[in-house]
Amino acid sequence: MALIVQKFGGTSVAGVERIRNVARRAVETRKRGNDVVVVVSAMAGVTDQLVAFANEMSPAPDPREYDMLVSTGEQQTIALTAMAIQGLGVPARSFTSAQVKVQTDNDHARARILRIECTRIREELARGGIPVLPGFQGVTDEGEITTLGRGASDTTAVALAAALKADVCEIFTDVTGVFTSDPRIVPNARKLARVSYDEILEMASLGAKVLAVRSAKIGMKYRVPIHVRSTFSDEEGTWVVPESEVIERLVVSSVTYNRNEAKVTIFGVPDVPGIAAKIFGPLSEAGVVVDMIVQNVSTQGHTDMTFTVARGDVKRALTLVEGIAQKLNAAGVTSDAGISKVSVVGLGMKDHAGGAGKMFQVLSEHGVNIQMISTSEIKISVVIDEKYTELACRALHDAFELGGSAPEPEVG
Amino acid sequence: MALIVQKFGGTSVAGVERIRNVARRAVETRKRGNDVVVVVSAMAGVTDQLVAFANEMSPAPDPREYDMLVSTGEQQTIALTAMAIQGLGVPARSFTSAQVKVQTDNDHARARILRIECTRIREELARGGIPVLPGFQGVTDEGEITTLGRGASDTTAVALAAALKADVCEIFTDVTGVFTSDPRIVPNARKLARVSYDEILEMASLGAKVLAVRSAKIGMKYRVPIHVRSTFSDEEGTWVVPESEVIERLVVSSVTYNRNEAKVTIFGVPDVPGIAAKIFGPLSEAGVVVDMIVQNVSTQGHTDMTFTVARGDVKRALTLVEGIAQKLNAAGVTSDAGISKVSVVGLGMKDHAGGAGKMFQVLSEHGVNIQMISTSEIKISVVIDEKYTELACRALHDAFELGGSAPEPEVG
Numbered sequence: 001m002a003l004i005v006q007k008f009g010g011t012s013v014a015g016v017e018r019i020r021n022v023a024r025r026a027v028e029t030r031k032r033g034n035d036v037v038v039v040v041s042a043m044a045g046v047t048d049q050l051v052a053f054a055n056e057m058s059p060a061p062d063p064r065e066y067d068m069l070v071s072t073g074e075q076q077t078i079a080l081t082a083m084a085i086q087g088l089g090v091p092a093r094s095f096t097s098a099q100v101k102v103q104t105d106n107d108h109a110r111a112r113i114l115r116i117e118c119t120r121i122r123e124e125l126a127r128g129g130i131p132v133l134p135g136f137q138g139v140t141d142e143g144e145i146t147t148l149g150r151g152a153s154d155t156t157a158v159a160l161a162a163a164l165k166a167d168v169c170e171i172f173t174d175v176t177g178v179f180t181s182d183p184r185i186v187p188n189a190r191k192l193a194r195v196s197y198d199e200i201l202e203m204a205s206l207g208a209k210v211l212a213v214r215s216a217k218i219g220m221k222y223r224v225p226i227h228v229r230s231t232f233s234d235e236e237g238t239w240v241v242p243e244s245e246v247i248e249r250l251v252v253s254s255v256t257y258n259r260n261e262a263k264v265t266i267f268g269v270p271d272v273p274g275i276a277a278k279i280f281g282p283l284s285e286a287g288v289v290v291d292m293i294v295q296n297v298s299t300q301g302h303t304d305m306t307f308t309v310a311r312g313d314v315k316r317a318l319t320l321v322e323g324i325a326q327k328l329n330a331a332g333v334t335s336d337a338g339i340s341k342v343s344v345v346g347l348g349m350k351d352h353a354g355g356a357g358k359m360f361q362v363l364s365e366h367g368v369n370i371q372m373i374s375t376s377e378i379k380i381s382v383v384i385d386e387k388y389t390e391l392a393c394r395a396l397h398d399a400f401e402l403g404g405s406a407p408e409p410e411v412g
Numbered sequence: 413m414a415l416i417v418q419k420f421g422g423t424s425v426a427g428v429e430r431i432r433n434v435a436r437r438a439v440e441t442r443k444r445g446n447d448v449v450v451v452v453s454a455m456a457g458v459t460d461q462l463v464a465f466a467n468e469m470s471p472a473p474d475p476r477e478y479d480m481l482v483s484t485g486e487q488q489t490i491a492l493t494a495m496a497i498q499g500l501g502v503p504a505r506s507f508t509s510a511q512v513k514v515q516t517d518n519d520h521a522r523a524r525i526l527r528i529e530c531t532r533i534r535e536e537l538a539r540g541g542i543p544v545l546p547g548f549q550g551v552t553d554e555g556e557i558t559t560l561g562r563g564a565s566d567t568t569a570v571a572l573a574a575a576l577k578a579d580v581c582e583i584f585t586d587v588t589g590v591f592t593s594d595p596r597i598v599p600n601a602r603k604l605a606r607v608s609y610d611e612i613l614e615m616a617s618l619g620a621k622v623l624a625v626r627s628a629k630i631g632m633k634y635r636v637p638i639h640v641r642s643t644f645s646d647e648e649g650t651w652v653v654p655e656s657e658v659i660e661r662l663v664v665s666s667v668t669y670n671r672n673e674a675k676v677t678i679f680g681v682p683d684v685p686g687i688a689a690k691i692f693g694p695l696s697e698a699g700v701v702v703d704m705i706v707q708n709v710s711t712q713g714h715t716d717m718t719f720t721v722a723r724g725d726v727k728r729a730l731t732l733v734e735g736i737a738q739k740l741n742a743a744g745v746t747s748d749a750g751i752s753k754v755s756v757v758g759l760g761m762k763d764h765a766g767g768a769g770k771m772f773q774v775l776s777e778h779g780v781n782i783q784m785i786s787t788s789e790i791k792i793s794v795v796i797d798e799k800y801t802e803l804a805c806r807a808l809h810d811a812f813e814l815g816g817s818a819p820e821p822e823v824g
Binding site for chain 1: 428431432462465466468469470473474476477478480481483484487488490491492494495496498499505506508510511555556557
C-alpha cells in the first residue's frame with residue numbers, strides 16, 4: 001500500500017467528461033490498495049479568462065485582489081473532481097488551500113510554499129476517502145489567499161508529496177512523458193524512461209514544458225520520486241529520480257529550444273568595474289529576469305553587452321536600458337526578438353568532454369551561426385537566428401544519437 | 413456621515429464595464445462623506461453555469477462540494493470590484509465570507525446566517541477603504557464554505573446592514589424600485605415611494621422579484637431601512653420601512669402575479685382526522701414546498717384536496733401523491749400547470765373590509781373564474797387560468813386605482 005499524489009493539469013480537467021476520467025484514474029489507483037491524494041489545476045482556459053478580466057479592469061491589478069480572483073479556477077475544479085469521485089462510489093472531499101492549510105509567504109501572485117499542514121488530508125485518507133486539493137493556491141498566516149505563479153500546480157503537488165512523504169508524485173499531463181526533444185519538430189524523438197532531477201531542472205529552465213522549474217527543485221531537495229505520464233493512456237511515463245538511479249547515462253539526453261526570448265545589446269559601454277551592476281541592477285529591481293549575458297572583449301576601453309530576456313519583457317527592458325545607456329554615455333541600444341535558444345542537456349557531459357565541441361561543429365556544418373553561448377555542468381545553450389530552430393534541433397538530436405531506434409531500458 | 417451598505421445584483425456586475433459603474437457609485441457615495449460597504453453577487457450567468465456543471469457531474473451533487481463550487485462566482489466579483497474601486501483612487505479590499513466571517517449553520521446550499529463578525533469590515537472602513545463582500549456565501553464554525561440559496565445576496569446585504577447597524581441598505585437592481593405591478597404587463601404601473609416590510613414580504617412571497625423573502629424578514633426583524641433602486645440611474649427608488657413610516661396608506665399597494673406554480677388535486681379522499689398530515693407530511697419531508705391548500709366541503713365522508721407547488725416540483729409531487737392516494741383509497745389524482753396566482757397586497761386591508769369583495773367582483777366582471785383563494789391580513793391571492801393573468805392584473809390595478817396618475821408623495 002503506497003501513498004500516491006496524483007496531479008492533473010488544465011487540459012486533463014477541461015470539462016465534465018475529462019474530470020470524470022481523472023476521477024476514474026484516481027479511483028482505480030485507490031482500488032489497487034493505495035492511498036491517493038489528488039491535486040488539480042483550473043480547467044484549461046479558465047485562469048486565462050480570469051487574468052484577462054483582471055487586466056481589462058486594471059493596467060496593474062492589485063496583487064492581493066488578483067490572487068482572490070484567479071484562485072477561483074482551482075476551487076471550481078476541486079469541487080467538481082470530488083463530486084466525480086463520489087459518483088464512482090468512493091468518498092472524497094475537496095479542500096481549499098486555506099482549509100488544508102498550504103501556507104505561503106505573502107508575496108502575492110508568486111508566493112512560495114512555507115509549510116503544508118497535513119492533518120485534514122490524513123483524516124480524509126484515514127476515513128477511506130480521496131482528498132482533492134487545488135494546485136497553484138496558498139494562504140498566508142493571516143488568512144490571505146495567495147497564488148504561486150502560473151504553472152505552479154506541479155509545485156503544489158510535489159511539495160505536498162514531500163510533506164506527506166508520499167511514495168510517488170504522479171504528474172499527469174497531455175504527453176506520455178519526457179522526450180529527447182519536442183516530437184512536433186523532431187519526429188523521431190523518443191520518450192526517456194528515467195531522467196535525473198538535475199536534467200529535468202535544466203530542461204524546465206530551458207523552456208521544455210514537461211515540469212515546472214520550482215517543482216523540479218522541490219523534488220530534488222526532498223528526493224520525491226516523480227512520474228510524468230499521460231492522463232489519456234496507461235502507458236508508463238518518465239521517472240524523475242536521483243542521479244544514482246539513472247540507468248541510461250547519456251552524454252546528451254535531450255535537445256530543447258525556447259523561442260520566447262529576445263536579445264538586447266548595449267554598444268560602446270565604458271569598460272570599468274561596476275558597469276554590469278549599473279546595467280543589470282535596475283533591470284532586476286524592475287522584475288525583469290535576465291537569462292544569458294555576454295560581454296564582448298574590450299576595445300579602446302569600451303565594450304558591448306548583450307543579454308536575453310523573456311519576449312514579453314523586451315519593451316520594458318528596452319525602456320530601462322535606454323535610460324541607463326544615456327547615463328553611461330553608451331553608443332547605442334538595439335534589440336532582436338527573432339532569436340531562439342537551443343540547448344543540449346545531459347548528465348554525461350559531467351564526465352565527457354567534447355559535448356560542446358560536437359554541438360558547435362554540427363551547427364557549423366548546417367550553416368547555423370551562433371550568437372551567444374552559455375554553459376553549465378550538464379547543459380550547453382546557444383542563441384541562434386529563430387528560423388534555424390527546427391533544423392538545429394533535428395541536427396543535434398541526430399548527432400547525439402537520440403533517435404527512436406536507440407535501446408530504452410525497461411523500468412519497473 | 414452615514415454608514416451605507418450597497419448591494420449590487422448579477423446584472424449590475426455583468427462584465428468589466430458594469431463593475432466599473434458599480435465602483436463609481438460606491439466611490440461617489442464614499443466621497444459624499446459616507447462609510448460604504450459593498451456586497452456583490454456573481455456576474456449574471458456565472459452561477460447558472462456553475463450549477464449546470466454540478467448537475468452535469470452528478471444527478472444529486474454533494475451539497476458541500478456544490479457550495480465549494482458555486483461560491484466561486486461571488487469571489488470573482490468581489491476581487492474585480494475591489495480592483496475597480498482602487499482604480500478610482502479609493503482604497504478597497506475584498507473579503508470572502510470565511511475571511512470576514514459570515515458564520516452560518518451547516519445546512520449546505522441553503523444555510524442560514526447565524527452571526528456576522530464586523531471587525532475586519534470596521535478596520536477597512538477605519539483606514540478609509542471600501543470593504544467589498546460576497547453575497548450568497550457563508551462559512552461554518554468549522555471553516556466549511558456554505559451558500560445561502562439562490563438570490564440570497566440580498567439576505568447577506570440586509571443581515572450585514574443589521575450587524576453593522578448601518579443607516580441604510582441600498583439594494584441596487586435593474587429596475588428603479590418597487591412598482592404597483594409589473595410594468596411589462598400593466599403599462600401604467602407606478603413606482604411606490606415607500607412600502608412597509610409586511611407588504612414587501614408578501615410581495616416577495618408572492619413571486620414579485622423585488623427583494624428576496626429572507627432579506628425582507630431580516631430587514632423587518634432588525635428594522636433596517638432598505639432602499640431598492642436602479643444601478644443604472646440616480647433616480648430615487650422605493651424605501652422599505654416600518655409600517656408607521658408609510659405615508660401613503662393604500663388599501664391595495666400592489667398587484668402581483670406568479671406563473672411558476674402548478675396545481676395538484678386528490679379526489680375522493682376519506683374525510684377523517686389526520687388526512688392532511690398523511691398527504692402533506694411526506695411532501696414536506698421530500699422538500700416539496702406547498703403553497704396554497706384548499707379542501708372541499710365533504711360529501712358522503714369524502715373530500716377533494718387541492719394544493720399548489722412550484723412548477724419545477726410538480727413531477728416529484730405527483731409521484732409522491734399518487735403513492736399516497738393509493739394507500740388512502742382515494743379516487744384519483746390530477747395536476748394542472750396552466751395556472752397563475754394573482755394577488756393584491758396592501759396595508760390598508762387591515763382596516764378596510766371590502767378588499768376581497770372588490771377583487772372577486774372585478775374578476776367576475778371580466779369573466780375570470782377563481783379556482784382557489786388564500787388570504788392573509790394584508791393580501792388576497794387567487795389561482796386562475798394562466799391565460800387571464802395579464803387581464804386580471806390590469807383590471808385589478810385599475811379597480812384599486814393604482815395607475816400612474818395618482819399623486820406620489822415626496823420622500824426625503
